[in-house]
Amino acid sequence: xxxxxxxxxxxxxxxxxxxxxxxxxxxxxxxxxxxxxxxxxxxxxxxxxxxxxxxxxxxxxxxxxxxxxxxxxxxxxxxxxxxxxxxxxxxxxxxxxxxxxxxxxxxxxxxxxxxxxxxxxxxxxxxxxxxxxxxxxxxxxxxxxxxxxxxxxxxxxxxxxxxxxxxxxxxxxxxxxxxxxxxxxxxxxxxxxxxxxxxxxxxxxxxxxxxxxxxxxxxxxxxxxxxxxxxxxxxxxxxxxxxxxxxxxxxxxxxxxxxxxxxxxxxxxxxxxxxxxxxxxxxxxxxxxxxxxxxxx
DNA sequence: CCGGACTCCTGGTTGC
DNA sequence: TGCAACCAGGAGTCCG
Numbered sequence: 001x002x003x004x005x006x007x008x009x010x011x012x013x014x015x016x017x018x019x020x021x022x023x024x025x026x027x028x029x030x031x032x033x034x035x036x037x038x039x040x041x042x043x044x045x046x047x048x049x050x051x052x053x054x055x056x057x058x059x060x061x062x063x064x065x066x067x068x069x070x071x072x073x074x075x076x077x078x079x080x081x082x083x084x085x086x087x088x089x090x091x092x093x094x095x096x097x098x099x100x101x102x103x104x105x106x107x108x109x110x111x112x113x114x115x116x117x118x119x120x121x122x123x124x125x126x127x128x129x130x131x132x133x134x135x136x137x138x139x140x141x142x143x144x145x146x147x148x149x150x151x152x153x154x155x156x157x158x159x160x161x162x163x164x165x166x167x168x169x170x171x172x173x174x175x176x177x178x179x180x181x182x183x184x185x186x187x188x189x190x191x192x193x194x195x196x197x198x199x200x201x202x203x204x205x206x207x208x209x210x211x212x213x214x215x216x217x218x219x220x221x222x223x224x225x226x227x228x229x230x231x232x233x234x235x236x237x238x239x240x241x242x243x244x245x246x247x248x249x250x251x252x253x254x255x256x257x258x259x260x261x262x263x264x265x266x267x268x269x270x271x272x273x274x275x276x277x278x279x280x281x282x283x284x285x286x287x288x289x290x291x292x293x294x295x296x297x
Numbered sequence: 298c299c300g301g302a303c304t305c306c307t308g309g310t311t312g313c
Numbered sequence: 314t315g316c317a318a319c320c321a322g323g324a325g326t327c328c329g
Contacts, residue, residue: 179324
């Protein structure tokens with residue numbers, strides 16, 4: 001499940017290949033990967049063929065490559081299983097490849113960018129760029145404008161986040177996964193940050209004290225930052241690859257996928273419960289629901 | 298505003 | 314061994 005760190009690895013890997021590149025051919029092998037493109041695949045191909053690209057941007061789990069005209073961008077979401085692969089122009093096309101783009105980059109020469117996606121929850125689309133509501137001169141695809149800034153964004157407003165969190169009548173993991181409140185966090189890093197901060201996934205946000213909320217956000221940044229660092233070290237510039245949980249970050253997980261194994265902090269077994277139709281991994285000893293004014297749950 | 302159900306999807310795993 | 318059922322879940326939409 002690609003989350004912020006994995007998407008950022010893809011973004012940074014794409015920089016040398018696509019910045020200043022001109023697209024000269026596009027082939028859509030599976031139209032389902034264009035589900036979020038408003039129009040038929042011919043429209044996607046026509047609008048992308050011949051354009052020049054600038055350096056890719058990211059917000060949360062969304063990635064986009066603006067066109068040099070600054071009016072539109074190629075928007076990418078990896079979904080559950082999406083990968084962006086850089087290949088030689090005549091390399092064989094891998095199984096499950098949904099979209100293939102050929103481009104020329106002045107310094108790097110010809111390159112092929114393949115969008116591979118097993119489960120097809122990911123997508124590519126062309127969308128117009130609109131100004132952001134909070135930073136002058138900054139633009140974002142219209143379809144991404146509703147997504148909140150991520151915690152690694154220099155313009156992320158901590159205080160506004162805490163205020164919105166406190167005002168919400170919901171529980172903390174639901175809030176962490178709500179991309180309109182804070183973006184980039186998925187199931188894996190939510191469980192990891194909650195474990196690190198000793199917060200139960202079903203903790204009501206209104207009963208989460210400001211200091212504990214502050215500590216949780218710090219752990220979110222710690223977890224994402226660590227994953228970014230590990231992704232950065234294992235990244236091969238010739239081959240942009242994302243494998244999510246089974247990929248490079250799996251070995252450093254404390255809670256996610258470790259049900260039955262001892263909690264690295266207290267030694268008691270990690271438990272997995274189904275919450276929001278996905279697995280929640282936590283230590284029932286370290287992570288307890290607290291109600292306002294006391295400890296219990 | 299909130300949450301639950303539903304939808305999209307298929308390789309790998311489990312169970313009989 | 315064969316095959317069906319099940320599982321993983323990001324995000325949008327609809328509905329109560």
